[in-house]
Amino acid sequence: MAVLNLSCLGLGYLLLRHWASAALCWAATAGLLVAALPADADGVPQGVLLGYGAFLLLAAADGARRGLRARLSFGTAVRRLALPLAVVLLAVPAGGAVAYASAHADAREEARQQALLARLAAADELVAAHKGEAYATAQADYLKALEEYGAIGTKDAGSRAGKLVPARLDAYYEQVSAPYGKKSYCEALDPLKHLHTLPTLVDEGLLGDRPAGVAEPLAHSTYECGAAALGRSAEPKADGYFSELAADFPQSPYTAKVVPAVRDAVRARVGALTAAGEDRCTATEELRTLRSTAGSVEPLKQELEPVRSEADQGVRKGVFACGTQQFGKKQFAKAAETMDAYAKDYPDDARTPYARSVSIAARVAEEEPEAGKRLPPEDAPGGARMTLVISNDAPSPVDVLYTGPLTGKFTLKACGGCRKYDRVDTLRRGFKACAGASSKYPKVTLDLPAGTYHMLQQRLGTSALSTDQKVIRTKIEPGYTYTTCLYTSSLL
Template sequence: MPSSPPPAPPDALRAAAVALLNLTGLGLGYLLVRRWIPLAACLAATAVLLLVALPADADGVPGSALVVYSVFLLLAALHGASVGLRTRLVWPGQRPVALALGVVLLAVPVGGALWYDSAHKEAVERALLDRLAAADERVDAAGRKDFATAKSAYQDALAVYRDLAVHHSGSRAAGQVPDRMRTYYTTVAAAYGHKDYCTAVEPLKYLRTVPNSMPRDQLGTLTHWPDDRLATSLYQCGAGGLADGEGDWVPQFGELLDTFPDSGQAAKVVPAVDAAEKKAAKAVSGKDPCGAVKQLEALNTQILQLSNGTSAEADGLVKVAGRADRSGDAGKYTCGVKQYEDGDYAQAQATMQQFVTDSPHDRNRDRARKISIGAEVAQTLPAAGKKLPTMASGGGISVTVRNDSPDEITVLYTGPVTGSFTLGACGSCEAYSFASSLLPGWEPCGDSGKNYPQRTISLPPGTTYFVHKPKNDSTASPGSDTAKLRYGYIYTECAYTTQSLGSSSY
């Protein structure tokens, strides 16, 4: 007997049936022709594919695995067709039935592929929804931090929203992005909702950049949502600093006028600055005139700085700046009086001298000059500052002041009358040594052979305080005298210089 049945006559229909049954991935074609090893190989390959593919996730089956499995099925079909061409089928005996069975069983891999595709899409949807939820959590957590710290988290979340909207536009997650963007905007701009306007400026400026990276159809009305809020924040922040008189409010108003020049908030800038100037000018008559003057000076500088960066409001701002400058100059007189009354004589002198220089036509200019003289005298003789100098002049008592020094001197006096004058240097005079001033009988201005420069003034009775100092030597100590003047006497003041250890005094 032969070792195996003789080959069957070639049959293309049988070969096609075996090939189709092998394409199911179950090796059924090999089963019908009794090829057990290829059958096991087909089953093993399908099992490996199922282990790799299941459960379905967002990553899907690796492309290399699908290519290898597809090539394997094609080889199994070709090999099965070759075997089935001359090998009789175990079952079913009729070839058309086997062919029909192969066609029907192809529904198994096709249906499995369709089911897997659906499961994979659902897995992708779930993964996208998870990404959306993670971005939402990041936004929520960032909302509990200050904007500078949370900005990077906001940017990361925005990148996720953009990726979902642009690269997964048909997904359920992408459909929720517009709602998430509304939450995103309100979270970033939370400081505005709390009326913390200065803090709200930077977040709102950031939100104005979002349309540069996010499709506008995902934003809708949010595209211009930050504009009015930013304009309000810039105005309120600047107005708060202006009202407090602290900080630099110019950047906020400047940005408002540059960015939103036609807004209602921009129209409020000049009235706000005008009100601040009027308030400071009124405060000159209050308890702190010097503080009001400083504020007016600062306002003048700040308003001019603001007007340089604008065009629409420049004229109005320049007018307010000019008024602040004039109010500040006029207020220096009141400030100097307050400093004098508080005993700050050096500062009072400087303030009144500045007032005299800056306000040549002010009605208080002449008295300011006298107060400046009185303040300078009071720095040497503090008792001279007990009364504020007046505009009184003249008197019935003659006082002659002589200069017994080699320097030109300035004589200052205050009391019932305040004034000053200059005496020329005594050409034949020299500075006295400190030791000579201690000798018995020493008397300055007592040399009848010298022609001392002198000047006689008329003063009323009362205490007058004299100070004389060299006009061109700021290092020398000034001389001083307190004279109690009475009618019936003629008084003489003598200015002289003494030197000791390299220093001189008058």
């Protein structure tokens, strides 16, 4: 009776005709089936199993107790078959338990598969959410997605989700490298660098040969960014891109294009120095930057040395061209500054004397625009020369800059015994400066070709920061000798 009750069907109670106890066994077994079926990943709660097991043991013990006391009317043959039959019937709950365990394992495996697929889908959503966005804004989510792809693809490679990871990686590469496909080379640099370094983040066996396919696009983008920055002084500069390219991809065909690209850029700017309508000052600044680029790409420094020398010659030519163009545009202060820099940087150059003349003419024209109608002659005119003697009747020195058919400058020392005239004195009839002995006054003698001259007097004022300036117009005609006297007067 005890063994029959262990069959979970209360058969011992049925033989004893103890209907209430049999019904209780059926109810308990039905309750277990309701709780256990269908089998899922969570299984049957442990409390239910422990309670049902305790109930079976109690039913078996009670069946044994009742069976020992009962008098049954069955024959001897039936009695002999009862125990073997009870043992055979134990296969019912045992088989059910085995079947349930198998179903439970299947359910748990399916739940694991679904969980992995859910993780994969979540990683896919992180990637898809940033389609078309800049890499910088998507980087954090990209890394999270990669972490999931790597974990699923390596630890659970045989799962349904794991078998989908390679396709997800292909899609990931395609999306991240999208700017390169659109020829947005500078925008593509950071995402391509990220893809190039993926072997440090994801198992190389999972990546396969994908990282190798990034090398050429990365080299190409780096070159194009550098080429676009040639001549640009603002960061990022071309030399940074080219140095990185030559260091990381020394055998790339794009590295071989660097020297020709820099050389072509230099020659284009040199050509702009003489082309009509070109800004020669801008071309000169770009040549300076290109000269720096040619000397800064360390891995290619030797190959770029001839290009650097060519750019250096271009800068020299460009500074002079810039100064003359500024003069022609009436930017006289800038022209004087540019030509002074030329004379300082290239003191032994054949054109330096003329650069100084242009600077002088520009300073005069800054005060008297009529003096800047045209550039001063580069060569001194021939023909007769007339004498102009200029004396200083003032207690302060004076610098004189003049331009016309001839351009130059000189300084007259202070007159030791001279004074500053009162304004009233200079207005009286018969007033004449330099009225004393000629030897008293510092003077300079100029031999000038005929023509109109503009002379700028620059006399240091009472303050070290102030300068009195005055422009006078002088016409020199053939066959005459000229004298002029410079003096100072008060305002009253």
